[in-house]
């Protein structure tokens with residue numbers, strides 16, 4: 001079992017998770033890309049990257065039953081088994097196509113089994129379901145909290161209206177809405193963040209690097225980000241991540257298979273952007 005030393009925790013900036021009173025790393029690690037049916041070397045590389053991220057303080061790991069059809073959860077489970085569970089923060093998500101309470105319950109328990117943990121730190125409804133009512137989706141979240149299987153619950157890809165409605169069906173508080181938010185998709189930051197901040201709900205920005213890493217970012221936004229990156233001695237990807245988490249009440253979960261990327265991402269938590277720089281990126285971005 002790998003133990004965490006005191007210095008370890010000084011590395012990563014933290015954020016309040018909703019109104020829970022708990023602080024978690026402002027940057028976690030995404031695991032959307034962990035695919036099924038690959039060779040051992042592939043999974044070993046993934047595991048090395050996740051370990052590196054944990055060692056750099058990105059102890060929040062985001063997964064979902066949908067990712068690699070369970071392969072992501074299984075791989076994450078194998079890595080986190082090496083560490084003190086209490087020092088990690090594990091989020092997973094319920095696929096929205098399960099019909100009925102029992103099917104949802106079984107799916108959540110299967111996720112726990114694959115992850116090898118007794119409870120989720122955070123469990124989310126992955127998308128609003130087209131086949132199951134919000135009321136039923138919220139019932140499973142309350143149930144998991146009551147059973148001690150989830151410490152906190154939230155949603156993902158819900159509009160503000162869907163979020164408000166869902167909260168009315170729930171005894172527990174939704175602590176986050178995990179949303180597609182980045183420099184080229186700014187509407188949740190510009191339009192919805194004020195609502196979540198007022199309500200004490202943390203916005204989790206997913207795909208902070210536009211899913212592909214912004215290698216082909218072009219136009220005025222690219223020029224703006226380039227200039228800002230140069231002045232901070234940073235990469236454009238680090239500035240893209242920093243833009244998100246320099247907004248109060250926003251945390252993010254970049255995904256990186258390559259260790260170099262993991263290291264760069266962790267450093268992005270230390271970049272402080274001025275109001276002018278934040279606004280410059282906002283005015284050049286599309287939203």
Ligand SMILES: NC(=O)c1ccc[n+]([C@@H]2O[C@H](COP(=O)([O-])OP(=O)(O)OC[C@H]3O[C@@H](n4cnc5c(N)ncnc54)[C@H](OP(=O)(O)O)[C@@H]3O)[C@@H](O)[C@H]2O)c1
Pocket residue numbers: 029030031032033062063126156157178179205206207208209210211212213214235237238253254255256257258259260261262264265
């Ligand atoms: N709730 C939802 O519906 C939802 C949807 C999508 C994503 N998510 C979550 O959010 C996580 C992140 O989003 P994402 O996977 O869509 O993509 P992302 O984090 O926006 O981008 C990942 C891409 O950026 C590259 N990259 C990472 N760090 C870099 C760096 N420092 N410099 C240059 N390139 C870098 C990665 O390369 P390498 O991998 O080659 O290192 C990969 O190609 C997911 O993994 C998942 O956990 C949630």
